[in-house]
Amino acid sequence: MIHLFCALPCEAETLIQHFKLCEIKEFELFRLYQSQDKNISLAITGIGKLNAAAAVTYHHACLDTSSSDIWLNIGIAGHANISVGEACLVNKITDNQHKTSWYPQILFKTDCTSAALITHDTPSTEYQDALFDMEAAGFYQMALRLGTAELIHCLKIVSDNQEHPADKINADSVKKLIAKHMTTIEQVLDSLKPLSEELRSIKTQPEHYQTLIEQYHFTQSERLQLVRLLRQWPVRFPDDDIMKFVRDIKNGKALNKQVQGKLAESDFAIHD
Amino acid sequence: MINTIYIEKEIAEHPRTLEILKRFPDASKVACERYGEIFNRKSQNFRLQKKQPALILAKKHKGMVLATPKQYAIGADHNYYFSHMLNCLYDCRYCFLQGMFQSAHYVLFINYEDFIDDMQTSLAQHKDQAVHFFSGYDCDSLALDPVTNFTEEFLPFFEKNPQALLELRTKSTQIRNLLKRDPIQNCVIAFSFTPNKIASALEHKAPNVEKRLKAIIDLQRAGWLIGLRFDPLIYTKEYEKEYAELFTRVFSSINLDLIHSVSLGSFRLPKAYFRKVEKLYPDEKLFSSPMEEEDNNIGYPAEIRNGMLEFCKDIILEHIPSEKFFPCHDSI
Numbered sequence: 001m002i003h004l005f006c007a008l009p010c011e012a013e014t015l016i017q018h019f020k021l022c023e024i025k026e027f028e029l030f031r032l033y034q035s036q037d038k039n040i041s042l043a044i045t046g047i048g049k050l051n052a053a054a055a056v057t058y059h060h061a062c063l064d065t066s067s068s069d070i071w072l073n074i075g076i077a078g079h080a081n082i083s084v085g086e087a088c089l090v091n092k093i094t095d096n097q098h099k100t101s102w103y104p105q106i107l108f109k110t111d112c113t114s115a116a117l118i119t120h121d122t123p124s125t126e127y128q129d130a131l132f133d134m135e136a137a138g139f140y141q142m143a144l145r146l147g148t149a150e151l152i153h154c155l156k157i158v159s160d161n162q163e164h165p166a167d168k169i170n171a172d173s174v175k176k177l178i179a180k181h182m183t184t185i186e187q188v189l190d191s192l193k194p195l196s197e198e199l200r201s202i203k204t205q206p207e208h209y210q211t212l213i214e215q216y217h218f219t220q221s222e223r224l225q226l227v228r229l230l231r232q233w234p235v236r237f238p239d240d241d242i243m244k245f246v247r248d249i250k251n252g253k254a255l256n257k258q259v260q261g262k263l264a265e266s267d268f269a270i271h272d
Numbered sequence: 273m274i275n276t277i278y279i280e281k282e283i284a285e286h287p288r289t290l291e292i293l294k295r296f297p298d299a300s301k302v303a304c305e306r307y308g309e310i311f312n313r314k315s316q317n318f319r320l321q322k323k324q325p326a327l328i329l330a331k332k333h334k335g336m337v338l339a340t341p342k343q344y345a346i347g348a349d350h351n352y353y354f355s356h357m358l359n360c361l362y363d364c365r366y367c368f369l370q371g372m373f374q375s376a377h378y379v380l381f382i383n384y385e386d387f388i389d390d391m392q393t394s395l396a397q398h399k400d401q402a403v404h405f406f407s408g409y410d411c412d413s414l415a416l417d418p419v420t421n422f423t424e425e426f427l428p429f430f431e432k433n434p435q436a437l438l439e440l441r442t443k444s445t446q447i448r449n450l451l452k453r454d455p456i457q458n459c460v461i462a463f464s465f466t467p468n469k470i471a472s473a474l475e476h477k478a479p480n481v482e483k484r485l486k487a488i489i490d491l492q493r494a495g496w497l498i499g500l501r502f503d504p505l506i507y508t509k510e511y512e513k514e515y516a517e518l519f520t521r522v523f524s525s526i527n528l529d530l531i532h533s534v535s536l537g538s539f540r541l542p543k544a545y546f547r548k549v550e551k552l553y554p555d556e557k558l559f560s561s562p563m564e565e566e567d568n569n570i571g572y573p574a575e576i577r578n579g580m581l582e583f584c585k586d587i588i589l590e591h592i593p594s595e596k597f598f599p600c601h602d603s604i
Contacts, residue, residue, distance in 0.1 A: 091276065091302050103302065103310045106276060107324040114276075114300045149316040195320050202319070202554055228550070232560035264562050270508040271473040271557075 002070045002189055003059060004042040005052065007135045010171035011075045012044050014179045027062045030055045034063070049095070049119050049138025056142040068199035070192045071143040071152040073136055074185060076159035076174055077117065080127035084164045087181045088131055089188065090154040092116040095137035102140050105150040108191035112184060117154065127162045151196055155188055157181055206230035208243060218252035226252070229259045236263060276300045276326035278310050278377075283331045288382040288421075292329065295419060299327075306330070311358070311375045319552045321376035322363055332356075332381035337390040340406055346460075346499070346533040346598045348402040348437065352394055356381050356422055357411035362443060363476035365558050366504050369410065371545025378416070384425045391429060395436055405430075408441025408462070415444040423449045431456050439499060443478045445487040455495035460532040462499030463488055465522060467514035470506045474558060481518070485525050492530045502588070503537030503600055505580045507561055507572050515584055523591040534592055536584055537600030540571030577601070 004019075006012035012033075015021070019040045021033035033042040041063055045055035052073070059065065082088060089112040094101045096118050106114060116130040119137035136154045143152045157177045160166040209230055212218075218226055233242045245262065249255040277299045283289050284303065293301065304310060307330035340351035358379040359369055370376075381387070395403055407413045407422075417423055423440070430438045437458045450461065466474070468481050479487075488498050500522065508514065539558075541549070543565060550559045564573045571577060581601060588597060 091300055092304075101304070101309060103278070103304070103313075105316060105321060105326075106300075107320060109275075114302075116302065144315045147315070148320070149313065150320040195323075199317060199320065202552065206554075231550075231554040235555055235557055235560045263560065267509045268507065268561055269510070270506055270561070271469045 001038070001063075001065065002040045002072065002192075003063075003065060004040065005045055005055060005059075005071070005073045005135075005139055006042065007045050007047050007052065007075050007133075008171075008174065009044055010174040011178055012042055013175055014182065015042055015074065015185070018182050024062070027058070030058050032059060032062060045135060045139070048134050049121070049136075052135035052138035053142040054138075056139055056146070060146050065146055066200070066203075067147055068196050068203050069147055069151065070189065070196050071139075071147050072185075072188065072192075073139040073154040074178065075133060075135065075154075075156060076169070076177060077131040077133040077156035078124075078127060078160045078166060079115065079131045079158050080129050080162055082113065082115065082131075082158045082161060084158050084161060085177060085180060086113060086158045087184045088113045088115040088117075088156050088158065090115060090117045090131065090136060090156060093136045093140050093154065094118045094130075095141070096120045100137075100141075102137070102144065103149070104140065104153050106153070107150050107195065108188075110188060110191065112155070112188070115156075117156065123166075125166060131156050131158070148199065151192055151199070153188065153192070155181075155185060207234070211243075212246075212252075212255065216249070216252035216255060218256075222252050222256055225256050225260075229256060229263070232263055233259065236266065236268070274299050274327045275324060276302060278302045278304045278307065278326060278328040280304055280307060280328075280330045283329060283382055286382055288384070289329050291421075292327075292380070292382070292419060296327070304328075307379050311373070311377060311379055314374060316375055317552075318370055318373065318376045325359065326377045328377050328379045329382055330379055331383045332386065336381075336387045337394050337405070340404075343600050344406070344535075346404065346439065346535060347595075348404040350394075350398045350401060350403040351406065352391075352403065353406040353409045354387055354391070355410035356384065356387060356407070356426075357416065357420065359410070360412045361415040362412060362478040364478065365474045365476070365549075365553060365556055366506065366539055366541075368541050368545050370552060371541060371548040372410075378411075380416070380420055384422075388426065388429050391436065392433075395433060398435075400435065402437065403435060404437045404439065406439045406441065408439070412442050412444050413440035414442040414446045414450075414461075417444070417446045417449050421449070424453070427453065427456060427459060430458050434458055441499075441501065443475065443484060445479045445483050447487050447491055450491060450496060451494050455497075457497065460497045460499040461488075461491055462501050462533075462535075464501040464503065465518060466502075466504075466506055467518040469514060470508060474506065481521065485522065488526050492527045496530070497532040498526065498530055499532050500534045502584060503535055504539035505537065505584060506539055506558070507576050507580060511580060512583055515580075516587060519584070519587045519591070528591060531592055531596060533596050533598055534588055535598040535600055536581060536588065538572055538577045538581055540569045543568050543570050546570040
């Protein structure tokens with residue numbers, strides 16, 4: 001699943017239209033949107049890092065996110081000398097108040113400039129050689145508790161710089177800046193999807209796990225052992241159905257023992 | 273290729289840092305305070321990062337030279353290891369680094385001078401006694417040598433200190449820096465081997481057996497001493513045939529007089545590392561091998577382990593004298 005976060009409605013509007021997202025009316029604390037297939041969702045966080053962090057938490061609680069999901073903060077930011085309209089993928093986020101930094105892991109090729117970003121608590125017009133915004137640190141810090149650094153990113157479109165200060169920004173110009181980069185946003189998401197899918201595949205419970213724990217009693221350590229055995233079975237016996245093999249078993253402990261015995265007794269080849 | 277380089281501010285202007293950065297003009301450079309901010313953070317995934325590791329240039333502040341576990345000695349009473357790098361270019365599925373580190377990025381400690389100072393201190397503690405220093409526990413010693421210039425910078429210290437011996441543990445064929453200079457007799461280039469089919473299944477991105485052998489032959493011709501490391505031994509049902517073929521190939525290809533040492537060890541990992549790697553690669557066949565827990569390690573059951581070790585030891589000792597043989601297990 002993909003979770004998008006924007007501070008302002010004008011940053012979100014183009015994304016909502018592009019991904020055909022509908023507002024989920026039952027959630028009122030933050031405005032949440034979701035695609036019909038539920039694969040893409042969006043939250044409007046409001047301004048500031050506390051709002052951003054709260055929105056991430058709320059989003060997680062409402063939509064039951066997973067640790068293999070993609071989290072993307074999209075919005076506008078200032079920079080001393082990067083041209084207005086340029087899209088930047090953030091490679092370092094610093095909370096200006098606490099001087100703590102985080103490093104989103106960019107593992108894919110991108111046409112975007114990558115740049116450091118500083119999150120301020122109040123609007124700033126002191127341009128530096130870094131992007132600045134008011135949300136990324138809150139977003140990232142909280143999303144990192146729920147996901148992994150390779151799949152949590154901030155994409156910022158430069159809205160103002162020393163030559164073009166922020167006073168000329170309005171809702172309409174923001175919408176246009178975001179709209180101009182829909183392809184870039186799609187490219188970033190397309191690069192992240194295979195990573196997310198790979199992570200999902202290794203984090204998903206093995207096949208038959210749920211059925212077996214509902215059918216038999218397993219202690220906590222027996223459940224961990226069962227997970228390992230259910231992972232090993234298809235690797236060792238890709239053509240054999242484990243459910244047939246354990247059909248007449250009386251309890252969870254005996255099931256683990258029987259599967260373990262079969263794995264131990266069978267020939268093992270590390271390669272084909 | 274390196275796309276991102278993190279640079280600790282403290283060593284940003286170090287000549288070695290500047291030299292390395294010149295090699296990667298297109299990489300994104302990101303300043304950081306300490307490498308641990310990136311490398312040690314939770315909520316990152318080793319498996320995903322291994323697809324595109326970044327380079328982290330850092331300074332090592334302490335613990336540069338550490339005592340080696342006793343079973344890894346190759347003939348000296350005083351043994352130390354040091355790691356100028358953390359993590360490896362290769363992606364061997366049995367490697368403990370996947371379980372030990374949160375991150376797959378390469379950390380390069382560029383303050384070589386401080387490592388050498390610590391080695392000098394260690395040497396001074398054992399006056400007139402042989403002291404062995406092992407490189408390649410936490411990285412491959414040679415794989416990034418063209419970038420790090422590691423051998424060029426460290427070998428002069430050993431040249432001046434014949435009391436010390438350096439082991440460079442590797443699977444790499446990056447031997448140009450070694451061939452460029454005169455060999456020294458207190459440096460052992462120690463190559464790890466597993467049989468070809470096992471290597472293909474488990475040693476991703478590493479040079480194959482033939483390429484490693486070619487590197488050995490070239491090094492021996494230039495006068496360098498070679499170590500052979502059959503560690504970890506990997507169990508497979510036809511291990512006898514596969515290891516016998518490997519030994520035949522290796523021992524018939526190289527100059528046995530220029531073998532410094534041969535060591536042997538069976539696959540084992542600390543339990544916590546094993547469980548972590550198993551979760552990273554749940555579909556990996558290696559982790560569905562017959563394994564059991566013993567003394568907080570996970571490895572092959574004693575019957576399999578001892579059978580493999582005995583089998584391999586017998587063949588190895590047909591080729592080299594026992595004083596050059598160093599098993600990493602007490603059981604043989």
